[in-house]
Amino acid sequence: MLFRNPAILSFLTLAALACGPSALPPVPASVEPAAPSTAAKPEAPPAPPAVKSGPVSASPQMKSFKLGAFTVVALRDATFVAANDNKAIGVGLTPEAVAAELKKAGLPEDRIELNVGALLVKTGKQVVLLDSGLGDGPKGALVESLKLAGVAPADVTDVLITHSHFDHVGGLATGDGKLTYPNATIRMSNKEWTAFKANADLAKLVAVVTPKVKGFEPGAEVVPGITAIELYGHTPGHLGYEVKSGKERIFDLGDLAHSSVLSLAKPEWTMGFDGDGPLATKVRRSRLEALAKDKELVFAPHFPFPSIGYVSAKDGAFAWKAQVPGE
Numbered sequence: 001m002l003f004r005n006p007a008i009l010s011f012l013t014l015a016a017l018a019c020g021p022s023a024l025p026p027v028p029a030s031v032e033p034a035a036p037s038t039a040a041k042p043e044a045p046p047a048p049p050a051v052k053s054g055p056v057s058a059s060p061q062m063k064s065f066k067l068g069a070f071t072v073v074a075l076r077d078a079t080f081v082a083a084n085d086n087k088a089i090g091v092g093l094t095p096e097a098v099a100a101e102l103k104k105a106g107l108p109e110d111r112i113e114l115n116v117g118a119l120l121v122k123t124g125k126q127v128v129l130l131d132s133g134l135g136d137g138p139k140g141a142l143v144e145s146l147k148l149a150g151v152a153p154a155d156v157t158d159v160l161i162t163h164s165h166f167d168h169v170g171g172l173a174t175g176d177g178k179l180t181y182p183n184a185t186i187r188m189s190n191k192e193w194t195a196f197k198a199n200a201d202l203a204k205l206v207a208v209v210t211p212k213v214k215g216f217e218p219g220a221e222v223v224p225g226i227t228a229i230e231l232y233g234h235t236p237g238h239l240g241y242e243v244k245s246g247k248e249r250i251f252d253l254g255d256l257a258h259s260s261v262l263s264l265a266k267p268e269w270t271m272g273f274d275g276d277g278p279l280a281t282k283v284r285r286s287r288l289e290a291l292a293k294d295k296e297l298v299f300a301p302h303f304p305f306p307s308i309g310y311v312s313a314k315d316g317a318f319a320w321k322a323q324v325p326g327e
Contacts, residue, residue, distance in 0.1 A: 060144035063306035068245025077133035132171030161188035162254030164196035192237025233280030
């Protein structure tokens with residue numbers, strides 16, 4: 001979603017005292033008035049620093065629940081802070097327009113805070129990780145969150161990638177250039193793998209993961225119980241994943257939506273992260289409508305941790321209700 005290269009692209013900065021005239025005694029005609037004071041006026045305090053966009057470390061966290069016969073675990077990786085400058089959300093609008101929506105939700109008006117997370121699915125036969133987070137170099141805590149869930153990197157059998165923005169693929173390799181999940185097959189759509197390989201900024205990462213990557217066409221089960229759903233627009237091969245066990249299911253929507261407030265209340269707003277804005281906007285509304293209609297459980301990796309809940313229709317747009325099954 002958020003980062004376009006491993007260096008984590010830079011992204012995406014009191015009025016002076018007014019004194020009224022002093023009350024002076026009358027000046028005799030024969031006396032010249034005193035020269036005005038040349039003392040420097042007090043300087044106004046410096047403006048507070050502008051919000052800086054970028055990743056912020058977060059403590060490892062996990063939230064586990066049952067989905068039919070599967071165990072599903074939401075994993076915390078980091079936080080991403082985006083300045084309210086219309087580069088991340090609300091492209092072409094004004095910071096005031098974005099701030100008005102943030103204020104309604106009781107959130108800070110100068111920034112948009114997003115979670116960075118991933119989903120783990122234990123099927124009984126496979127241990128499947130949906131996306132890999134930032135990695136251990138730029139503030140990621142995903143591996144530590146996995147450990148809280150009782151899973152070692154070597155236990156992971158499959159890593160399913162929604163898309164190749166760095167906060168979703170950066171964790172595929174360690175800081176010293178080795179595979180983080182050495183026994184896992186890395187799976188992504190054929191279109192996304194083509195885009196991934198074409199990104200010169202990710203060339204080193206591509207070289208590390210290439211022997212493990214297996215592309216596919218969306219629409220069928222990628223691994224038993226998990227089906228890839230086409231959500232093109234954010235990136236050329238962006239996907240969501242529907243996890244189903246028996247009659248229970250959860251939809252990992254990837255980067256269909258970033259903010260649990262702005263992306264739902266204003267789904268038509270252009271996202272700075274989207275490669276094809278018009279297509280991404282069309283797909284966002286269509287899929288959100290379907291999720292609200294079906295009342296399907298959702299995992300939204302950039303919504304506040306644990307990022308699990310339901311999308312509902314509201315005032316011609318949508319709203320988010322956080323809810324973990326069983327709680």
